[in-house]
Amino acid sequence: MQSYFIEFANFMLRWLHVIAAIAWIGESIYFVMLDNGLKSPKDENCRKKGVFGEMWAVHGGGFYHNQKYATSPEKLPEDLHWSFWKAYTTWLSGFALFIILYMVNPGFYLVNPNSNWEWAANMTGWQANVLALVFLLLGWVVYNEMCKRISPNMERDGLLSIGVAIMMVVVAYLSTQMFSGRAAFLLTGAVMATAMSANVFFWIIPGQRRMVKAMKAGETPNPLDGKRGKQRSVHNTYFTLPVVLLMISNHYSFAYSHAHAWVIMALLIFAGALIRQYFVLMHAGKIQPSYPAAGVLLIMVAFWIGMPSSQQANSSAETAPDIAEVQTVIEQRCVACHAQAPSHPGFSAPPAGIAYDSLDQMLRNKDGIQQVVASGYMPLGNMTNMTDEERALIQAWAE
Ligand code: HEC
Known part of the structure; x- marks a missing residue:
């Protein structure tokens, strides 16, 4: 009965998680597209009102006219649409799934008995559970501190993105040493997904609240809040493709059980970010096929590394077994x-x-x-x- 209950809960939570993630990522991709696709307004009056960009679109049998204000509009309407529940629902349902899939049975699912690190191979289930939670928490702390220290005023975002890329390689490496292959892929994805949700929770939404409050009080909002919101939501955009890949990785044991699984994981993370870059630029009208080409190249390298023959060289029975x-x-x-x-x-x-x-x-x-x-x-x-x-x-x- 208990295992049936867990299976059923898993089924339903997975449904919720996937739907929430589709809604969140869809909206996030939509807003990046909108932001990058804005054209300066044709109408003189709009420009005078402070509109800096606009987009006309046709969808579902209707015509839409989006406008973005450079700073604050003259009067902010009461019924402003906010985006955060999709992000929170995705994280919460994902975390619940992690608990019932991995933390209920950590001995099977989290511990890597073949780890090169003896202490990791000999962890008890409880130690593995605690380590997984610490891993997620530290992932966020390190990422957040890097953002704050490397690019506090958003003027060194290039350097920061290199820092985040290096951090993800380290996360991939550590996770595969400490946890079972499947859990390592999932937890690396979860480190990114936690950073995405925490960006929304700790920076983007509070920053927007401060901006709205300032506008309502007739003050000029702190431009750093706007810039930081943008910085973190740009990071989120590059995380989306790799996170989805890692979340769906759990049936592909050729990848996560490989001796160099962390290399395969790092290659696929970069491939996802490069492919995302193509679309980000495409929405701004720039077609740069070199990005997806580089992404595909990394995928091909991952394919080559993961090829079974390179890891089964030691199976050498001469006669067909009985x-x-x-x-x-x-x-x-x-x-x-x-x-x-x-x-x-x-x-x-x-x-x-x-x-x-x-x-x-x-x-x-x-x-x-x-x-x-x-x-x-x-x-x-x-x-x-x-x-x-x-x-x-x-x-x-x-x-
Ligand atoms: C301790 C219990 C246990 C033992 C022992 C075990 N399995 Fe599994 N096996 C599972 C579970 C649980 C799953 C489902 C895991 C998942 O969700 O991917 C599974 C999944 C599988 C799958 C499907 C994998 C996939 O990616 O969908 C195959 C094939 C498989 N096992 C074969 C074997 C073989 C062969 C052996 C013996 C060498 C074996 N199992 C021993 C528990 C076990």
Whole structure:
């Protein structure tokens, strides 16, 4: 009953999380497009009112006329549309998912028993949970301090973006050393996603509130609030593509179980940011195909690094193994979880819908077995102590 409840909650929360994220990222992309696509107004009166840019659009059978004011409009209307619930809902539902998917069973999902760092390989579930939370919190603290120290008045944003890029490589590296591959990808995405939501919560929205308050009091708003809001929302734009990629990475064990998973992750993060850059410039009327070309190049490098042959060089059985032997290994190492009625107490149904009760079912899933065993993703957390010889046997059988 408990595992059914968790599965169902997972299903519903994932739905909420994806919808909220689509709404948030969609709006964020829309506003970047709007901002970069503004043209100076044709109408003299508009310019006199303080309109600095405008965009005409047709959508859903109607015509829209957006105008952006350079500073404050003469009179601010009461019913101003604010954007923050989408960001908060995305973060909260994501965090709830992380709790029920990873933190309820940290021994399987967070700990990396094959870590090169002995202390990380031997962490208890609770230690892993605490470490994951500290990792997220520190990610935000370091990013925020970098923004404040490197570019406090938004005049060194170029240097800052290099700093943030280096930070993400370090985050990718540390996460893969400390956590299981899947959790490492997810947590690296979550570091970026937390920075995005915290940018909205701690800087963009409070800054806008101060601006509105000043305008209502007839004062000139502090221009730094506007500039900082822009700085952080520009960062958010470059985070969007990499974050979505890392959030959907959890079935692609060739990437996260690779010995150099952090390199693959870093390449894909940069590829996402470069591809995003193309669209940011495109909205301003500049077509620069070199950005997506560079992004695709990085994706190709990631493809090449992740290629299975480079990590399976050690499977060297000369003769085809006996199928009975393979079946015994799978029964010993996999069937506790992957059965119609799993004997493992954590599962009431076969995980991922995969059961190996019969030889027939095993043969049908040969490719899947080969992939997860080669990458080390299965048995999950190596709970059933599969040996390297057994992995080589499965490999030889699959080939
Ligand atoms: C401790 C329990 C456990 C053991 C032992 C185990 N698995 Fe799994 N397996 C799972 C869970 C849980 C999932 C679903 C994980 C997820 O959501 O990606 C899974 C998923 C899979 C998948 C699907 C992967 C995907 O990306 O969708 C395959 C294939 C698989 N296991 C094969 C195996 C094989 C082969 C073995 C034995 C070598 C094995 N498993 C041992 C728990 C286990």
